[in-house]
Amino acid sequence: MKTTSSPVERIIVALDFPDSRGAERLLKQLEGIPCYMKVGMELFYAAGPQFVVRLKEAGYNVFLDLKLHDIPNTVKGGSASVTRLGVDMFNVHAAGGRAMMEAAREGVEQAMSGRAGAAKPLLIGVTQLTSTSQPVLNDEIGIAGPIEEAVLRYAAMAKQSGLDGVVASPLEVTRIKERCGDSFATVTPGIRPAGSAIGDQSRVMTPQEAFAQGTDYIVIGRPVTGAADPRQALEQIVESITV
Numbered sequence: 001m002k003t004t005s006s007p008v009e010r011i012i013v014a015l016d017f018p019d020s021r022g023a024e025r026l027l028k029q030l031e032g033i034p035c036y037m038k039v040g041m042e043l044f045y046a047a048g049p050q051f052v053v054r055l056k057e058a059g060y061n062v063f064l065d066l067k068l069h070d071i072p073n074t075v076k077g078g079s080a081s082v083t084r085l086g087v088d089m090f091n092v093h094a095a096g097g098r099a100m101m102e103a104a105r106e107g108v109e110q111a112m113s114g115r116a117g118a119a120k121p122l123l124i125g126v127t128q129l130t131s132t133s134q135p136v137l138n139d140e141i142g143i144a145g146p147i148e149e150a151v152l153r154y155a156a157m158a159k160q161s162g163l164d165g166v167v168a169s170p171l172e173v174t175r176i177k178e179r180c181g182d183s184f185a186t187v188t189p190g191i192r193p194a195g196s197a198i199g200d201q202s203r204v205m206t207p208q209e210a211f212a213q214g215t216d217y218i219v220i221g222r223p224v225t226g227a228a229d230p231r232q233a234l235e236q237i238v239e240s241i242t243v
């Protein structure tokens, strides 16, 4: 992906809070840092689309991480609504299949036809969640073979369906770029600075390693939001990156 953004603009901070007050507190602590902001289901279900609008009005790039996954017609409508909100990036589950992802694309195009001059959001497919380990994939979910192969299959399907990129772990970035091309965006959670708790993530890398693999965006939540000094934690991550 040809990105002219500086490293800090390629860091997506996950605003995983139960209400807008927690998110507002973090925004204040990170004031002036031009990172991307991610709104996921926890904050969206509590604070609603207004919070997305609030972030856009404050000048942030916004990734709306709702992982749409439903029948094609419903995902088309959902994608159109999300596009009209003015987000910069949103996602659907690649496991929903080609028809569903193509419908998401149609929803974006439909909404864009009424938004002259607006930038089109990046439409991203979720491959295998970064919390999924090899044994869980094989023994619980019931998908055979190496996790990387499953991720690559989803990525190829997302590309064929007209999506702009995928969510995957940084461990799979090189192979995704080989298979889908450099302009196919990779958005990688599962980011853990050295020494920080892994928690429920399985497939992890440090911020520096993830960018060295060629990822376009890293997503980071608790190592920043749960730090005693979130601003210092984020600044240390930015300093650690030599892209």
Ligand SMILES: O=c1ccn([C@@H]2O[C@H](COP(=O)(O)O)[C@@H](O)[C@H]2O)c(=O)[nH]1
Pocket (backbone or CB within 6 Å): 014, 016, 040, 065, 126, 128, 129, 130, 131, 167, 168, 189, 190, 191, 199, 201, 219, 220, 221, 222, 223
């Ligand atoms: O495969 C995925 C897809 C999305 N996420 C989201 O990213 C952040 C990660 O937060 P951390 O606190 O840094 O673990 C979170 O909002 C997830 O919903 C993901 O982790 N993996």
